[in-house]
Amino acid sequence: MLALIVDDHVLIRDALRGVLGAFDDVSEIIEAATAADAERALDGTPGIGLVLLDLSLPDRDGLSLLKSIRSGHPGTSVVMLSASEDRAKMNAALEGGAAGFIPKSATREVMQGALKLIFSGGIYVPPEILTRPVTPPAAQPSPSALRATAKLGMTERQVDVLQLMMQGMSNKAICRVLDIAEPTVKNHVTAILRALGATNRTEAVVAASSLGLSVDDSS
Template sequence: MSTKIELTFLVADDHPLFRAAVIQVLRESFADLRIVEAASASSLDAGLEGTPQVDLVLLDLTMPGTKGFSALLRIRGKHPDVPVIVISSNDQPRVIQRARQFGAAAFIPKASPPALIHDAIAQVLEGGSWFPPITVASSKEDEELAEKLAQLTPQQFKVLLCLADGLLNKQIAHELDLAENTVKVHITAILKKLNCYSRTQAAVLVKSLEPESRDLSN
């Protein structure tokens, strides 16, 4: 089960043991493979920015610095040409459907055997997609939310996540190393793009990114 092709994969998961297991499967499946690892939202951003050509991101939904589907949405907004495969232990139908709507090319449950992981990746690399069969209907609200969030710049997305954590402008400025006036400008732009009338409403919007059923856990 080996495919000779030069590729660069970014594996983002904050559990070292699972990350190592995925990497082992990848190296057994693809020859001449370069692996970039990430264990948080910040290292994910750094990996994407610092790597000349990333062919695929394998993304766990729960990492430090993320909220639900925020990492997926950030990647799709800033790196739309890079396909993202979500690998999660939360394989509830609603989670799978939202991953698809928010731009994932595939969804692989963490309990999947190596052969399935290989097949799903191969389909995505060929321009296709792979999702487990589900019966959840498509949500117009999720589609509209994804469109709104896609308008945000990466910096605005970071500010939005800080808002969701209940941080004040001064605290956001310190957290992101920005001038407080710059934070105010970002918040004004965020509220306009998301069609929100207050920072509280924007924070609730971020909260909606998190699944209602099972917690996103590794």
């Protein structure tokens, strides 16, 4: 298997080479310092099966490049690397199709263990980040919007779910952000649609907007 390391720091690339060197399945390692270099490598080198991708690149956001890779090279596994141990960023990476999220602060042993899991078809999520709470990206709804939704019988948690729906998040993304089970999210969505008299998520978002609910309420 060919592996591509995408990071603008030479020392990081060298360290990752050492991590990948422990795997017999990795036959060749290619390096790229920018997103543009990475795209050229992917387009010009058939058979790249793994990309270790830095979240912060000098010429492009790593999450944006992740989306492009997953779209143009769906058979390639992408593992995000980050100096930040931010759970929201991890959620975004996993929702974007990453096979794992590895903090750069992880030891070589942890990285190799994570890659071993990924090579076997699993998804690596660092436990130390999972234990951190995540504040939903939607701001606190206005009092008037809360009163309107309360009259419809919606709970505060359902309002949280609705605001994330208004941002276009899937059930899987919502369950990660709110730290609740996906079946629970589905139940909330069903209750939201019923309360708003909507038959689908689009109608629910339109109805919520008419009530004065928005993703950036701050009053």
